[in-house]
Amino acid sequence: MLDAPANTKKSRSDFIAEQLEDAVINGAIPAGARLDETSIAAQFGVSRTPVREALHILCGRGFAEREPYKGVVVAQISAQRIDEMFEAMAELEATCGRLASHRMTMSERADLESMHREMNALAEGGEHDGYNEINTRFHSLIFQGSHNSDLIAAAQTLRLKLAPFRKYQLKDKGRLKRSCQEHQQIVDAILDQDPKAAENALRRHLVSAAQEVLLRRQRQEENAVAKNAF
Numbered sequence: 001m002l003d004a005p006a007n008t009k010k011s012r013s014d015f016i017a018e019q020l021e022d023a024v025i026n027g028a029i030p031a032g033a034r035l036d037e038t039s040i041a042a043q044f045g046v047s048r049t050p051v052r053e054a055l056h057i058l059c060g061r062g063f064a065e066r067e068p069y070k071g072v073v074v075a076q077i078s079a080q081r082i083d084e085m086f087e088a089m090a091e092l093e094a095t096c097g098r099l100a101s102h103r104m105t106m107s108e109r110a111d112l113e114s115m116h117r118e119m120n121a122l123a124e125g126g127e128h129d130g131y132n133e134i135n136t137r138f139h140s141l142i143f144q145g146s147h148n149s150d151l152i153a154a155a156q157t158l159r160l161k162l163a164p165f166r167k168y169q170l171k172d173k174g175r176l177k178r179s180c181q182e183h184q185q186i187v188d189a190i191l192d193q194d195p196k197a198a199e200n201a202l203r204r205h206l207v208s209a210a211q212e213v214l215l216r217r218q219r220q221e222e223n224a225v226a227k228n229a230f
Contacts, residue, residue, distance in 0.1 A: 013053035016044055020054060021164040024063050024074055027220050031076040035064060061161045079214055085162055086213070090206035092155045093139065097198040100145030101190045108145050109191055112138065116180075116187045123176035131176055132167045138183065142202070145190070169212035182208060 020040070023029040035058070041051045055072045058064040065075050104112070115138045122131040136159075143155040159166075170176055182205040189197035 011053075012044075012046055012050040013057065016040065016046070016050060016054035017057040018164070019044075020058060021061070021063055022168070024058075024077075025164055025168050029074055031074050033074045034070055035072045035074065037071075061164075063164075079217065082165060082213060082217075083210060085158065085165075086206055086210035089155075089158050089162055090203045090210075092151065092158060093142065093206060094199040094203040096143050096146040096148075096151055096155055097186065097190065097202040098195040099148060099151070100142050101195045101198040102193050103147045104145035104190060108141060112141055112145075112190060113187055115141070116183050119183065120180050123173070123180045126173040126176065128170055128173075128176065131179075132170050135166070135170070135179070136163070142186075142190070165213050166209060169209050169216060171216075172212075175212055178208065179205075 020029065020035070029035075035055055037048045037051045037055070040054075041048045044051070055064060059066060059072065062081075063075055063077070064072050067073050100108075115134055119131055119134050119138065122134065139159065140156070143152045143159075146152060170179065182201065185201040186198060186205060189201050
């Protein structure tokens, strides 16, 4: 049984959705598997209401889909689909970064640099969860720094869909350090008010994240094949 702490910022449904997403991404729950409300409720020690809400979240983010006579089943998420989402995110973030480079206020720039320093310390300690939390705020601040409400809304919506994958690719300490190096280029470009450099740095950062996700998935699939061969 996995219990979500009662006094956390995450609701029980968000917590359950996050755990199920991780299981789908790492292959613990395969594509096509039925997500049974009763079984999941028993696993997490909750009523079926937060489970139902969690499954709604999964469907909204494309991790699961509702099928007639079957209920909610895990969707097949292809490498091409992941590549497309990261490509779209790269373009949105690149645009936000280009605008943020000359629209961010002084306090926003100071906050961005402060977050970057904090993430460097977390990366050195291999604190993946803490790093992921501030990483979300770091990128959200760049969205906000564009000072364009439509861009901000579009970027936040797509980021929610990609959040589990972005968290997944930060599990490795080496990747945390590379992420910090990429962030340094982003911060430098924004502080220098260099729109082209900011745009390019963000686009490369998302390409790097996509490559890490796809490589980890490939290794996972190869390990699964090797395991089944014995």
